[in-house]
Amino acid sequence: MVQPRKPISVSEAVNRVMQLPYHTYSETVPLEQAGGRILAADVYADADVPPFDRSPLDGFAVRAADTRNASRDEPVKLRVLETVGAGHTAVHKPGPGECIRVMTGTMMPEGTDAIIMFELTKELEDGGYIEITRAFHPQDNVVIQGEEMRRGSVVLEQGERIHAGAVAGLATFGCAQVETARPVKVGVYATGTELLEPGEPLEPGKIRNSNAPMVLQQLREAGAEPVYFGQLPDEFELCYKKVKDALQQVDALITTGGVSVGDFDFLPAIYDKLGAEVLFNKIAMRPGSVTTAAVLDNKPLFGLSGNPSACFVGFELFAGPWIRQAHGDKQPYLQPAPAVLASDFPKPNPFTRFVRGIVKFNENGMTAVPAGLDKSQVVTSLARSNALIVLPGGTRGYQNGDAVDVLLLRGDGSDTFSEPVKDR
Ligand SMILES: Nc1nc2c(c(=O)[nH]1)N[C@H]1C(S)=C(S)[C@@H](COP(=O)(O)OP(=O)(O)OC[C@H]3O[C@@H](n4cnc5c(N)ncnc54)[C@H](O)[C@@H]3O)O[C@H]1N2
Ligand code: MOO
Numbered sequence: 001m002v003q004p005r006k007p008i009s010v011s012e013a014v015n016r017v018m019q020l021p022y023h024t025y026s027e028t029v030p031l032e033q034a035g036g037r038i039l040a041a042d043v044y045a046d047a048d049v050p051p052f053d054r055s056p057l058d059g060f061a062v063r064a065a066d067t068r069n070a071s072r073d074e075p076v077k078l079r080v081l082e083t084v085g086a087g088h089t090a091v092h093k094p095g096p097g098e099c100i101r102v103m104t105g106t107m108m109p110e111g112t113d114a115i116i117m118f119e120l121t122k123e124l125e126d127g128g129y130i131e132i133t134r135a136f137h138p139q140d141n142v143v144i145q146g147e148e149m150r151r152g153s154v155v156l157e158q159g160e161r162i163h164a165g166a167v168a169g170l171a172t173f174g175c176a177q178v179e180t181a182r183p184v185k186v187g188v189y190a191t192g193t194e195l196l197e198p199g200e201p202l203e204p205g206k207i208r209n210s211n212a213p214m215v216l217q218q219l220r221e222a223g224a225e226p227v228y229f230g231q232l233p234d235e236f237e238l239c240y241k242k243v244k245d246a247l248q249q250v251d252a253l254i255t256t257g258g259v260s261v262g263d264f265d266f267l268p269a270i271y272d273k274l275g276a277e278v279l280f281n282k283i284a285m286r287p288g289s290v291t292t293a294a295v296l297d298n299k300p301l302f303g304l305s306g307n308p309s310a311c312f313v314g315f316e317l318f319a320g321p322w323i324r325q326a327h328g329d330k331q332p333y334l335q336p337a338p339a340v341l342a343s344d345f346p347k348p349n350p351f352t353r354f355v356r357g358i359v360k361f362n363e364n365g366m367t368a369v370p371a372g373l374d375k376s377q378v379v380t381s382l383a384r385s386n387a388l389i390v391l392p393g394g395t396r397g398y399q400n401g402d403a404v405d406v407l408l409l410r411g412d413g414s415d416t417f418s419e420p421v422k423d424r
């Protein structure tokens, strides 16, 4: 007889996974390859930004004192000594009654202390002179050296994600090489005699393997280095040997399928024969209740369910956060947010549900609706979902208008995971 498994809470399962060993290795990569990775060291400003006083406008660099008495009735006339574009420096140093024509971004010419935009000047004698009709003060329209950031300040911290804006910051401070977390190498095996590769035509009893390509993409999105080992038929000895060999080559191994209690679900017996310590094999959640995690030689084995929705959720709740933690990411968990349910969800369940959902912003904040059929074996609802709607287990279903928590699939992450438990 099949032994009933004892379910643990989702937060307890998350805790056990996050306590698994990991190593954060760093590697220095060129800036253009650093995007999407995690910074492995604090980055300090190597210079003031901007590095010199400069003009924010196309106009004239003047000595403010020269304009002191300027007015509409008595304009002040200044001689234009030269024209300087950004990237060049002035040759002349203006004396009383003199100025320099400069473009946006040009370093302030020596001796000048204010900028007057073209539109507020009148050009005379073919541009050889200008007329000013009001007074300017020292530093008017001047961008001051270091006003944005001073040399030595922290630009970005270890554990931050390197997105496009961070890349701009790194480039500004001359980080052509960036110390980043080395991506964790994670192997993937899809198990199931019924599996066809996506390019193969359908046959009776067979289905296309959607889990492997999905998990490989989830790994890329988590910043890991995926290693695809292929598909395995449900044969114990073969699977045992392949899993054992694969684990030698990676930092962690993900398998999909074969973790339940079926005659051909061999993962539990494989963990047993490998001598792996099983952290859990039943979680009080839907989908993915049979998600299993084990550890061998300090390496995690994630036994994700074969059912596509369960496989997806198991990755997002357990494998993804462990990988991001191993990268030193300060926010390894999915980002939670409050939302309002915009459709009824009448089916009660004793376990916490993670419904694949679509969240949208409107004038009242965020609304959430299921992205399709809420069943573990469903794959198509994953295609459009951008969040998991968390519905704590209980005796009642949920109604349109209920306040719920969602976990954003493409958010900024979170430093904590907390499972909503109340029966609302
Ligand atoms: N007697 C019981 N039966 C089942 C239980 C249970 O508690 N008692 N749990 C059910 C739940 S819940 C889930 S979830 C599944 C988990 O199944 P396994 O992890 O063992 O996965 P498989 O049996 O290999 O496959 C399940 C399902 O998923 C399809 N599949 C598998 N691999 C892929 C893939 N790579 N791409 C797409 N689809 C895949 C497979 O064809 C099956 O339909 O067990 C329930 N049973
Ligand atoms: O593990 Mo199953 O996905 O709970 O439905």
Ligand SMILES: [Mg+2]
Pocket (backbone or CB within 6 Å): 257, 258, 259, 260, 261, 262, 264, 265, 306
């Ligand atoms: Mg099974």
